[in-house]
Amino acid sequence: MAEFVLPKGSRPVRGKEHPAPEGVKNPRRFRIYRHDPDQGGNPRIDTYTIDEKDAGPMVLDALIHIKNTIDPTLTFRRSCREGICGSCAMAIDGTNALACIKETKSCRNGVVAVYPLPHRPVVKDLVPDLTALYAQYAAIQPWLKTQTPAPSRERKQPPEERAKLDGLYECILCFSCSTSCPSYWWNEEKFFGPATLLQACRWILDSRDEAAPERLDQLEDPFRLYRCHTILNCTSVCPKGLNPARAIAEIKKMMVERLA
Amino acid sequence: MSAIRGKYAPVRRALGLGAAQGGTHHWWTAKLTAIALIPLGLWLVASVIHLAALDRAGVLEWLRQPAHGAGLILFLLFGFHHSAAGLQTIMEDYLPTHAQKLAGILVSTLLHLAGAAFGVYAVIVAALRVV
Numbered sequence: 574m575a576e577f578v579l580p581k582g583s584r585p586v587r588g589k590e591h592p593a594p595e596g597v598k599n600p601r602r603f604r605i606y607r608h609d610p611d612q613g614g615n616p617r618i619d620t621y622t623i624d625e626k627d628a629g630p631m632v633l634d635a636l637i638h639i640k641n642t643i644d645p646t647l648t649f650r651r652s653c654r655e656g657i658c659g660s661c662a663m664a665i666d667g668t669n670a671l672a673c674i675k676e677t678k679s680c681r682n683g684v685v686a687v688y689p690l691p692h693r694p695v696v697k698d699l700v701p702d703l704t705a706l707y708a709q710y711a712a713i714q715p716w717l718k719t720q721t722p723a724p725s726r727e728r729k730q731p732p733e734e735r736a737k738l739d740g741l742y743e744c745i746l747c748f749s750c751s752t753s754c755p756s757y758w759w760n761e762e763k764f765f766g767p768a769t770l771l772q773a774c775r776w777i778l779d780s781r782d783e784a785a786p787e788r789l790d791q792l793e794d795p796f797r798l799y800r801c802h803t804i805l806n807c808t809s810v811c812p813k814g815l816n817p818a819r820a821i822a823e824i825k826k827m828m829v830e831r832l833a
Numbered sequence: 834m835s836a837i838r839g840k841y842a843p844v845r846r847a848l849g850l851g852a853a854q855g856g857t858h859h860w861w862t863a864k865l866t867a868i869a870l871i872p873l874g875l876w877l878v879a880s881v882i883h884l885a886a887l888d889r890a891g892v893l894e895w896l897r898q899p900a901h902g903a904g905l906i907l908f909l910l911f912g913f914h915h916s917a918a919g920l921q922t923i924m925e926d927y928l929p930t931h932a933q934k935l936a937g938i939l940v941s942t943l944l945h946l947a948g949a950a951f952g953v954y955a956v957i958v959a960a961l962r963v964v
Contacts, residue, residue, distance in 0.1 A: 575927040708843030759926055763849060795856035795925065802922075828857040 575759045588617030591643050599625040601677060602684040603635060605647065608695050616695070619644070620684075625677065632665050632685065633672035636699075649699035656812060659747030663699050664688040669749035671812040690752040692761070705761065706748050709769045713791065715776060718784035734780035741775035741820060743813050744768065750807035750817050756800045763796035767807035767817035770798065774820035777827065789827060798824060859918055866915035873908045880904075893959060902960045909952040917945035 588607055593600045600622050608616035621639050628638035633651055640647045649672070650660040656674040663672055665687050666680040677685060693701035717728070751757050751766035765773070773792060777785045792798040798821070807817040880901070884892050895901055924937040 575929070704843050705847065708847040711844050712847040756926070762846065790854065791852050793854050793856055794852040795859060797852060797856075799856040799860050799922075800926070825857075825860065829861050832857050832861065 582615060585616040585618050588619035591619065591621045591639075593622035594624060597622070597624040601625045601635070603639065604684055604686045605636075605639070605699070606688040606695075607647070607698050609697050610695065611697075628677075630676050630678070631673055632670075632675045632677050632680075632687065633661050635677055635685070636672060636687070647699075648697045657745060659745035662690055662747035662749045662752075662812070664691055669753045669810045671747060671749070674812060690748065692758040693752060701752070703748055706751055706766065706768065709765050710746065710772060713765070713769055713773045713776070713788070714784075715772050717776075717779065717782055718787075719781070720783045728781040730780055737778045737780070738775060740815055741771060741778065744771055744775070744815060745813060746772075747812065749810050749812055753806040753810045754801075755804060755806070756802055760796055760800050763794075764800035765792070765797045767801070767821065770801070770824060771815065771817040771820040774824050777824065785827075789824070789831065792824060793828065798828070859921075863915060863918040863922075866911045866918070869911045870908070870915060873904065873911060876904060877908055893962070896956065896960045902956055905956050906953050909949055909956070913945045913949035913952070917942060920945075 585606060585608075601624075603621045603623070604618050605621060606616055607619050621643055623635060623638055623643070627642075628635045631654075633654060636647065636649055637651070640649075649663070651673065652658040652660045654661075654673045656671050659671065661672040662669060664670075665672060665675050666682055666685055669690060672687075687699065689695050689699045690701045690703075693703065696702050719728075746768060748766075748768050750771075751768045754767055757764055757766040770792070773788060776782050777788050782788075801818070801821045803818055803822075805818050808815075808819070811817065880895075884895060887895065896905070920941045921938050924934055924941065928934045928937050
């Protein structure tokens with residue numbers, strides 16, 4: 574359902590100010606969303622000023638620096654620090670991004686705002702609850718489904734068929750796209766969202782998969798697929814440069830192909 | 834609100850009551866009517882500019898031409914269909930409860946059908962009426 578203002582208990586209030594250390598040469602301020610549902614109360618925005626040269630170039634480096642030297646209670650997910658695990662997806666400088674490959678100096682505002690992925694329940698600070706998104710991903714059965722018996726060796730795929738998966742298989746399931754989509758915000762219970770639909774497209778187009786009719790049947794729904802109104806936030810935020818909107822359009826084309 | 838909420842496991846909630854096995858027709862007809870309305874809309878604007886210089890008898894004479902009457906009826910049918918489809922999508926997006934969605938879609942559909950029927954009737958009567 575469409576919501577245009579945050580519920581009262583979710584509205585952030587001004588939090589703690591952590592001033593710059595003595596003798597700082599290149600100060601950089603970070604406004605970071607803090608919330609611990611176990612403690613109750615409204616979320617707050619804490620401000621940290623660090624010396625840019627003390628941290629690495631990326632926003633994740635700054636977050637790790639803040640956690641290590643200023644505030645060990647700051648909580649966020651991170652793992653690979655090279656844009657392949659998708660753990661550190663968060664809203665940085667107004668746009669969903671991976672903190673590990675988002676350069677601090679690329680932020681448009683002098684004060685870098687760091688929030689969790691939008692419109693998700695918050696587990697703590699910058700950690701969103703992605704359970705519903707994983708469940709939707711599981712619902713499309715993202716594995717090879719076949720009817721013909723398994724061959725003695727691998728199922729072969731010609732290079733031209735394999736090429737159809739380019740732009741789809743690279744998705745790292747960071748859910749930056751789905752959580753940036755207003756249509757997903759309004760209808761997250763029924764709309765599968767760009768990340769899951771891109772994966773659905775990946776399996777429908779896989780020449781080795783033999784469940785395309787069943788997969789398309791599963792998406793033949795006014796909400797699961799057709800809530801995409803080509804807003805294209807998904808495509809503009811994807812940190813891997815993928816185009817979920819195009820994948821959704823491909824599914825719609827296949828739907829029409831079997832209709833007309 | 835959905836019948837699938839609250840205590841269910843996440844995948845059960847994601848699956849809900851299953852796919853409605855519909856949606857493509859709605860989406861596709863919305864696109865087709867949109868495409869059809871581009872030339873029809875341009876033609877209507879040009880016609881209205883042309884008709885502005887005519888008196889009542891001249892307008893009725895224009896309307897009696899089969900291509901003109903048929904074009905106007907097509908514009909009305911496609912226009913109302915497109916508007917009904919679009920409004921339904923907007924209501925599905927923004928109305929908060931299932932009951933409100935159903936009521937809104939029902940009222941909108943009836944109004945659009947009435948508008949289309951009234952418009953087509955008016956064109957036919959005007960075209961057939963002897964001045």
